[in-house]
Amino acid sequence: MGIMNFLRERMGKILAIVIGLALFAFIIGEVARSGSSFMRGSQNDLGEVAGEKVPYDQFSKKVDQNTKNFLQQSGQAPTPQITGYIQETTWNEFVSKIILNKEIDKLGIVVGVDETRSMISGNNPNPQIVQAFGDQKTGQIDRQRLNMFLNNVATAKADDPMKVQWNEFVATMVESKKAEKYMSLVRNGLYVNSLDAKDDYEARNKLVNFKYAELDYASIPDSKVTLTDDDYSSYYNDHKGQFKNPQELRSFEYVSFNASPSKEDTAAVKTQIDKLATDFKTATNDSLFVQVNAETKTPLTYLHKGQLEPKLDSVMFNAAKGQVYGPYFSNGSYKVAKLVDSRVGPDSVKASHILLNPATEGGVDKAKAKADSLKKLIAGGASFAELAKKFSTDKTSGEKGGELGTFGRGAMIPAFEEAVFDGKKGDLKVVTTQFGVHIIKIDDQKGSSKVVKVAIVDKPLVASSKTQSAAYAKAQAFLASLTKDNFTAESQKQGLQIKKADDVNGVAAALPGLDNAREIVRWAFKADKGDYSDQVFTSGNQYVIPRLTVIKPAGTLPLDVVKKQIENDVRIMVKGKTLIAKLEAAMSGASSIDAVAQKAGTKAVPVENIVFANPVIPGLTAEYKVVGTLFGLQLHKLSKPVAGVHGVYVVEPESFINPAPMGDASKQRQQIAQAIAQRADNMVFDALKDKANVKDYRAKFL
Known part of the structure; x- marks a missing residue:
């Protein structure tokens, strides 16, 4: 029974740590989605990875398990944000497990019986085994306790919860080991030769001194630029790779009606707390008074300085027993505090x-x-x-x-x-x-220090039903006035500010300005472009009515979806063409950068000691195209006009300063190899994920 209780008390922690850290250590924070709209998925499938379904019931069961692990470790109920994080982490577990298992199976990677036994009870056991069965004083594994536990597992019935949990733990540990072997194969396939080392060394140490003549994009007012459909198409076609959307996103605009506490609500709560403050001074049973009157019924315990909120700390550690402080306002509540006792006690x-x-x-x-x-x-x-x-x-x-x-x-x-x-x-x-x-x-x-026991009575400042009803009635009246085409006009007519929520993913739980927005997001992923909701949503102290404005499907986004997004870049491209033509005219017949600058109406600016690996032009910004062009030029040869980030440039290298010979390339190769290895895990997973055609239907379930 001792070992069984130990397992029940510790196994949740073991599994949580293994799942969260060891299963696939290289899982990136967000798994991209691709493929068709979620509405096409099966009613029972949460998603699809490389043709393999992710059943909703299995996902839900794993979410419940991970939530219990969170509760066991933190002792706190998960917030909506934490719940969303647990769901996202669980989804990543499913996706990564399917993707990697397919690759592992192709390569025939296995973990044998002897290797599994070694991870449990060998000379170098798995860190989670050490943590679960280790001696806190010595840090060494307690072999006697481990062996006793393994004997109990071996003799337990197949359906014994202890045995089931242990088998799940071992299976997870084996999967983690397979993933570790797979990534080792990938890393061992990476190679940096001496030429790579030399190129990297020169990129970091070779210097160039040069002059440039620049025409700033800002020199042409935006009002002087007219953008055509051809301009947009040209920019879009040249940069189409930038518009690949890994997961379906939706944008909506909304109006909100404030249901925050009114002045009357505030006055009512203040009247309550003032009366409580008077009664608190004469109360003889402070603990009972808190339990009866406080919204937050916190047990009275002794606290060190710094454990109370700051405004109480300075008062209570210098107060006399029985002193009452307040009412005061803190964290959305009016409060009254009373010093029950103070003493000097051990730390x-x-x-x-x-x-x-x-x-x-x-x-x-x-x-x-x-x-x-x-x-x-x-x-x-x-x-x-x-x-x-x-x-x-x-x-x-x-x-x-x-x-x-x-x-x-x-x-x-x-x-x-x-x-x-x-x-x-x-x-x-x-x-x-x-x-x-x-x-x-x-x-x-x-140790020894002063501690205090403070009783706190709080009354949250919340809107009354009258205030909430008035705000809700306004929202309902606005909703009744809407048609498919008058959302903007009606908002302006009623003096309502239209707010925006752009590029929202299907599992978002909270958005800037909107707490607990899950219901609104769920509606957005069922609506069609231009739809407004047929109900009033509640988000914190707001009543919200949204209208769907943009649907960005997974895959390469069409021009009409990104047109507004690229408007400024297209304008810069058009300005660049004008400035390039101006510099080309200035270069005609000019033999030096100074002559070009004079004809173009600008200055030739000297710059010293720029390296290829850090292409920042002092006073401007990082100009990769410009500096890259310099290192490809011959000395004192003018470049063609280069459209950079800040403007259009013509550059002329005046001197190159070569670094000292590199010498032994092994250290340089090692540094490059380490940098590549650090990126390899995520890059490999990105490549496998793209190939797996991940389809995510979570928006209709969560």
Whole structure:
């Protein structure tokens, strides 16, 4: 039973760490989507990867498992943002697993029985095994405990939860090892030769001194430029590769009606909190007062300086017992705080415990009686450690003689914490908590500082039903006035600001200006371009009515979708043509950069010590085309006009300064190889992902 409890308490953490970190360490943050619209997917398929379906029920089961792992590790309920992150991570797990397994199968990569056994109990076991079965003091694996656990697994029934979880863990560990072998094959195939090293060395160390004449794009006013359809088509065709959309995106505009608390709402809450402040001063049971009157019913515990919010820290650590501070406003609530107690206590405590379960002892009274008996035995000289191993239902600490290690305030539940921090070294105490009856031994106490116990009563400032109803009525009236073509006109007529949410993906949960926007996003991915919603959505304190404006399907986006996006770039291209013609005219008959600059009405600017690898022109910006052109020219030879980032240039190299001979190329090769290896994992995965034709239908499920 000891090992089974250990597994149940630790396996979730093992799996979470393995899934999150070790499964495929090179998974990039976002997996691109491609293929047809999600509406064409099966009603039961969340997506498709390389022709293999991703069933929704399997995905949902894995999300639930990963959410439980999060709860186990953090102790906090996931927010909408955390839920979205868990869903995205889980999706990435499915995609990466399918993609890599297909490649691994093609290459025949395996992890044999002996290799698996070595990862579990060999001389160099998997880090997760060490973490789960390691000794916290020595950092070494506890072989006896590991072997005992493995024996229990071997003799357990096939459907035993412990055995099922262990088999899942081993399977995940094996998959991770296969992925590691695959990436090792890729990295071992990378090679940097001496010519690569020489080119890189010169790019970083060879200098050029030059002059340039530039005509700035800003020298032509935007109002003087007329863009034609041919201009847009020309730019689009030359840059089509930039418009590849990895996943379907949608944009919508919306109007919102504010349902934030009104002045009347604020006055009502302030009246409530003022009365509570008066009653709080005379209350005799502060804990009960908080439980009855506070919105956030936080247990009263001792806190160090810095653990209270700043405005309370400076007051409560200098206040007299019973002093009331407030009302004050903080984090959306009006609050009143009262100093219940202050004292000087230890900063940290080292303790051990024996935990008794009232359910198995016949009730709380019998558990307390047994605890008192054990306490007497310990006080009489019996070994606390041996009794913990024999009687404690907390098997994780029980196997270590009841040791809980050293911890600070806030690490334990209030009743337990109060017992160990209020006692002294060597004390034995019996305490009852929601986990059972504890026999506690205070092994040591360290440090000493002032702590305070503060009771806080809060009342959140929220909109009244009257305020919410008024805002909702306005939203409904606006919705009733809409037709397919009058969204903009009606918004302007009513003085409403039209806001935009651009390039939203199908699984977005929150957007700038919109909290908890999942329902709006789900609507957007079901609507057609130009549709407005037939309902009013709630987002925080806003009532929202959206209208879908743009659909960007996965794949290469058509010109009409990106036309607005590229408008400024097209304008610069057109200006560039005019400036190129002007510089070409200035170059006619000119033999030097100074002559070109004079004829073009600009200056020849000297620049020194520029390297190919860092093409920043002082005072301007990085000009890759310009500097690249320089290193391809002969000395004192004028370039053709070059359309750069800031303007159009003509350049003339005046001198090249070669670096000292490179010498041994091995170090340079090693540096380049390391840089390539760092990029290789993501680049390989990108290539495999593109080939896999990932189809993502999550927008209709999540």
